[in-house]
Amino acid sequence: MKTLKNQTLLYDEECPLCRVYTKGFITTGMLDENGKKPYCQLTEEEQNFIDVQRASNEIALVDNENKTVLYGIDSLLKVIGFSFPWMEKVGNWKPINFLLKKLYSFISYNRKVIMPSKKKTEIKLECVPDFNIKYRLIYIIFATIITIFTLYKCAQIITILPNASIYREVILAIGQIGFQLLFLTKTDKKTNLNYIGNLITISLLGAIILVPIILLSSIIELPHLFILTWFGLTVCIMIAEHYRRINILELPKYLTLTWVLYRIIALGIILNT
Known part of the structure; x- marks a missing residue:
C-alpha cells in the first residue's frame, strides 16, 4: 500500500464513522501517522487557509507542505487514489463523481441525526454540519x-x-x-x-x-x-x-x-x- 505523506484529514471526532475510516487509512498505511487530526484542534494558522465552514460539512485533506486543501469526496478520492489510481479515475468520471458527491452530502448533512452527539460548550470549534x-x-x-x-x-x-x-x-x-x-x-x-x-x-x-x-x-x-x-x-x-x-x-x-x-x-x- 502506497503512503500519501504530509497530508492530514480533518475529521469530526464525535462521528463514529469518521473515526473509523480515518483510522483505517492510517492502519492500512494509506496515510502516515500524522494523517488525521480532529477538526476542533485546528490552529489559528491553519484557519487562515482552510475554509472552516466548508470543512465542517466536507472532510478536508490538508497538504501540509503546500498549504492547499481538498474537500469532501475529492479528498477521499485523493487518499484512496494514491494507492489505487484506477479508483480515483473511476471516481472522477463525471456521472460517478456527481453521484458520489450527492451521496456524500446526503450522509454528511444528516450525520448528526444518524449518530447525534451532545453539544460541547467548552469547545469553540465544533464540527457541526450546516442545517440543510x-x-x-x-x-x-x-x-x-x-x-x-x-x-x-x-x-x-x-x-x-x-x-x-x-x-x-x-x-x-x-x-x-x-x-x-x-x-x-x-x-x-x-x-x-x-x-x-x-x-x-x-x-x-x-x-x-x-x-x-x-x-x-x-x-x-x-x-x-x-x-x-x-x-x-x-x-x-x-x-x-x-x-x-x-x-x-x-x-x-x-x-x-x-x-x-x-x-x-x-x-x-x-x-x-
Missing part, C-alpha cells in the same frame, strides 16, 4: 420508506394482528411524526426537523433489527412466541434509544412518554379494526 433542509427531508423520506416496507413485512408474520396493509403502515409512520409535533409546536423549524430526523432514525434502527427475523421467517417456521419476544425486545431498544437521544438534544423527556403513548393508541386501534 433539502437533505434532511430527503433523509426523512428515504428512512421512512424503508421503515414502512420493513414493518409491512413484519406485520405479515405476526398473526395476532389484522391482515397487513402497506397503507396502514404509511398512516402509522406519518401519524407518528404528526403526533409528536403536537408537543413541539413552540420550537423552531430546525429543532423540529432535527427531532424528526432522530425519530425516523430510531424507527429505521428498529426496522434493521427486525430484518433478521423477517428473513428467517421466509426460510423456516418460527414459533410465534419467539417472534413476539424479538419484536418486544426491539421496541424496548427503541424506547431506550429515544430517551438517550432526547437527552442529547436537550428536549423535554415527556417526548418519550408521548412516543410510547402513540404506539399504544395505534396498537389498540389496529387490534380493534
Whole structure:
C-alpha cells in the first residue's frame, strides 16, 4: 500500500464513522501517522487557509507542505487514489463523481441525526454540519420508506394482528411524526426537523433489527412466541434509544412518554379494526 505523506484529514471526532475510516487509512498505511487530526484542534494558522465552514460539512485533506486543501469526496478520492489510481479515475468520471458527491452530502448533512452527539460548550470549534433542509427531508423520506416496507413485512408474520396493509403502515409512520409535533409546536423549524430526523432514525434502527427475523421467517417456521419476544425486545431498544437521544438534544423527556403513548393508541386501534 502506497503512503500519501504530509497530508492530514480533518475529521469530526464525535462521528463514529469518521473515526473509523480515518483510522483505517492510517492502519492500512494509506496515510502516515500524522494523517488525521480532529477538526476542533485546528490552529489559528491553519484557519487562515482552510475554509472552516466548508470543512465542517466536507472532510478536508490538508497538504501540509503546500498549504492547499481538498474537500469532501475529492479528498477521499485523493487518499484512496494514491494507492489505487484506477479508483480515483473511476471516481472522477463525471456521472460517478456527481453521484458520489450527492451521496456524500446526503450522509454528511444528516450525520448528526444518524449518530447525534451532545453539544460541547467548552469547545469553540465544533464540527457541526450546516442545517440543510433539502437533505434532511430527503433523509426523512428515504428512512421512512424503508421503515414502512420493513414493518409491512413484519406485520405479515405476526398473526395476532389484522391482515397487513402497506397503507396502514404509511398512516402509522406519518401519524407518528404528526403526533409528536403536537408537543413541539413552540420550537423552531430546525429543532423540529432535527427531532424528526432522530425519530425516523430510531424507527429505521428498529426496522434493521427486525430484518433478521423477517428473513428467517421466509426460510423456516418460527414459533410465534419467539417472534413476539424479538419484536418486544426491539421496541424496548427503541424506547431506550429515544430517551438517550432526547437527552442529547436537550428536549423535554415527556417526548418519550408521548412516543410510547402513540404506539399504544395505534396498537389498540389496529387490534380493534
